[in-house]
Amino acid sequence: MADIIKKATRESYGEALKELAKECDKLVVLDADLAEATKTVMFKKEYPERFIDCGIAEANMMGVAAGLAAAGKIPFASSFAMFAAGRAFEIVRNSIGYPHLNVKIGATHAGISVGEDGATHQCNEDIALMRTIPGMTIINPADHVEAKAAVKAAAAYEGPVYLRFGRLAAPVFNDEATYRFEIGKGIGLKDGTDVTIIATGLMVNEALEAAKMLEADGINARVINIHTIKPLDKEIVCKAAKETGLIVTVEEHSIIGGLGSAVSEAVTECCPVPVVRIGVNDEFGHSGPAVDLLKEFGLCKENIAVKVKEAVDRFKK
Numbered sequence: 001m002a003d004i005i006k007k008a009t010r011e012s013y014g015e016a017l018k019e020l021a022k023e024c025d026k027l028v029v030l031d032a033d034l035a036e037a038t039k040t041v042m043f044k045k046e047y048p049e050r051f052i053d054c055g056i057a058e059a060n061m062m063g064v065a066a067g068l069a070a071a072g073k074i075p076f077a078s079s080f081a082m083f084a085a086g087r088a089f090e091i092v093r094n095s096i097g098y099p100h101l102n103v104k105i106g107a108t109h110a111g112i113s114v115g116e117d118g119a120t121h122q123c124n125e126d127i128a129l130m131r132t133i134p135g136m137t138i139i140n141p142a143d144h145v146e147a148k149a150a151v152k153a154a155a156a157y158e159g160p161v162y163l164r165f166g167r168l169a170a171p172v173f174n175d176e177a178t179y180r181f182e183i184g185k186g187i188g189l190k191d192g193t194d195v196t197i198i199a200t201g202l203m204v205n206e207a208l209e210a211a212k213m214l215e216a217d218g219i220n221a222r223v224i225n226i227h228t229i230k231p232l233d234k235e236i237v238c239k240a241a242k243e244t245g246l247i248v249t250v251e252e253h254s255i256i257g258g259l260g261s262a263v264s265e266a267v268t269e270c271c272p273v274p275v276v277r278i279g280v281n282d283e284f285g286h287s288g289p290a291v292d293l294l295k296e297f298g299l300c301k302e303n304i305a306v307k308v309k310e311a312v313d314r315f316k317k
Helices: 009-023 043-046 060-068 081-087 088-097 112-117 127-132 146-158 201-217 234-244 257-270 290-296 301-315
Strands: 027-031 050-052 076-081 105-107 137-139 160-163 187-190 195-200 221-225 226-229 247-254 275-280
Touching: 009 043, 009 088, 009 105, 009 146, 009 226, 027 043, 027 060, 043 050, 043 226, 050 221, 060 076, 076 081, 076 112, 081 105, 088 201, 105 146, 112 127, 112 226, 112 234, 112 290, 127 137, 127 160, 127 226, 127 247, 127 257, 137 146, 146 160, 146 226, 187 201, 195 201, 195 301, 201 301, 221 234, 226 257, 234 247, 234 257, 247 257, 247 301, 257 275, 275 301
Parallel strands: 027 050, 027 076, 076 105, 105 160, 137 160, 195 221, 195 247, 247 275
Antiparallel strands: 137 226, 187 221
16 A cells, blocks of 8 residues: 655645746735745745745735736735734735735645644634635635645636645645546535535545544445635535435534534525534634644544544434
């Protein structure tokens, strides 16, 4: 059996930007003094004349990005999720969202897996914040292959896009030769009839592994990857609700306002079934090794399997 390759999606972000620049001369990259961490340094080294370091001034950076977009450029504004979505929210809303400008926000270091940086940097609210901005597209890729494809799709898309990337190296389970990315379209990874696990980002691979564990208990779980939180693929979600009658969502984000909320809203309208949300509860994180924190907060295959089994026992038996 071949070794599992792991790669942080923030690295995929840097690689994709560097590759895109060869074919898109309108591409400009901005960063807030974090190029080494966000991996936009890869682009900076190759195209220094198209790279702008805005310093530790994220709100100003979003304003600069808005101006560049208004002038016909395709700016990618990059920083940690806590700063890109949190600190700069008002500028993102009023200067990018309101005029619907063609700005792409590359938000790295999202979620609990930021690890030792602690609660102040573990942004578990960014998807919820960005969902409230009218016309904002939100993409949360699951692995290296999907992340690179997402960056390229975002560049080709006309309108504001929020791209969410992680610090922790994640297993690469998609095949680059066959993978196809489409904004707003969920991907069925495993069929199943007893329950549907809908996951996003870092949790997609964990959901797949949990589904394997559930087979030992006689539970046939469907697994869906929702890489685009907004617009949500309501068709694949509602089909799963009708066919399996039970949904469990999994996300490295607060259970308030993220994937779980989006799925619950969709299901309520099309086919009301129980939805169990796995994510960060109404609490802050804390400092610690990323892998240990993910387990502590239940964002691992073992806990997913336990929670799915409990949901099946409660709602299907």
